[in-house]
């Protein structure tokens with residue numbers, strides 16, 4: 001443990017704070033976190049935690065979800081610039097207009113969106129529970145699904161629905177190169193490809209398993225195979241490798257990989273250990289939401305948690 005990590009641990013105790021981290025955070029941050037999880041587990045944990053300060057080592061929509069669930073707590077994000085391309089691909093006004101142009105639809109949104117978009121939704125979901133949430137809606141009920149078109153397409157395939165899809169995407173999961181992936185697979189013919197459903201259809205079609213970050217870790221743990229090519233953000237490899245020290249994990253290659261052999265989310269990596277320390281020390285930057293908006297966004301999030 002480095003002196004900076006020790007200082008964070010000390011501050012956590014002094015300030016009655018908890019650190020929740022996503023699997024895509026850098027290793028040094030995951031090491032000081034009290035809880036590491038996928039989007040669903042983090043939302044569930046945010047609802048459960050008793051500390052008066054939540055430090056969210058993740059991106060803005062995750063910290064915002066924690067605030068939606070905990071209006072009385074202080075929610076801190078190490079850097080407010082930790083955004084998300086998927087959330088950005090769904091602006092409030094255009095989405096409200098889209099809903100108005102398609103009356104009679106139930107609106108299901110992926111948790112990777114702003115509080116304003118959640119407030120326009122009937123249900124929120126994550127990649128862990130999307131099929132269950134959609135399955136709870138009567139079969140003849142038309143559905144709008146936003147913002148991720150790749151996840152939406154995948155869900156249409158596995159649920160047999162024909163949801164109307166918003167045209168958003170994640171820059172990280174769209175960066176995988178099919179040709180490089182196939183070349184890598186030729187070099188490691190015994191490896192199983194596993195993928196996050198934010199990836200494009202031609203990548204998903206190569207995968208032996210498709211699931212959320214937590215789902216992928218569980219799959220690798222339980223699988224009899226010992227070599228995997230992992231098509232999601234590379235931060236997941238830290239926790240995954242700890243769980244399966246004797247298995248070989250190979251990150252799926254991105255189209256442009258001059259600086260890195262794999263895909264990294266620049267938004268997630270905006271957070272650093274130093275920023276985490278400083279935000280705990282100064283109790284800023286804080287994520288806040290107007291109470292009316294929070295209240296409207298809470299209902300679809302609560303519906304998701306009840307169904308999960």
Ligand code: 13P
Nearest residue numbers: 038039040126127212213
């Ligand atoms: P999950 O952790 O829910 O699988 O989501 C992945 C992701 O892209 C988070 O931004």
Ligand code: SF4
Nearest residue numbers: 084085086170172265
């Ligand atoms: Fe958003 Fe993609 Fe980064 Fe997840 S990996 S936070 S969906 S940009």
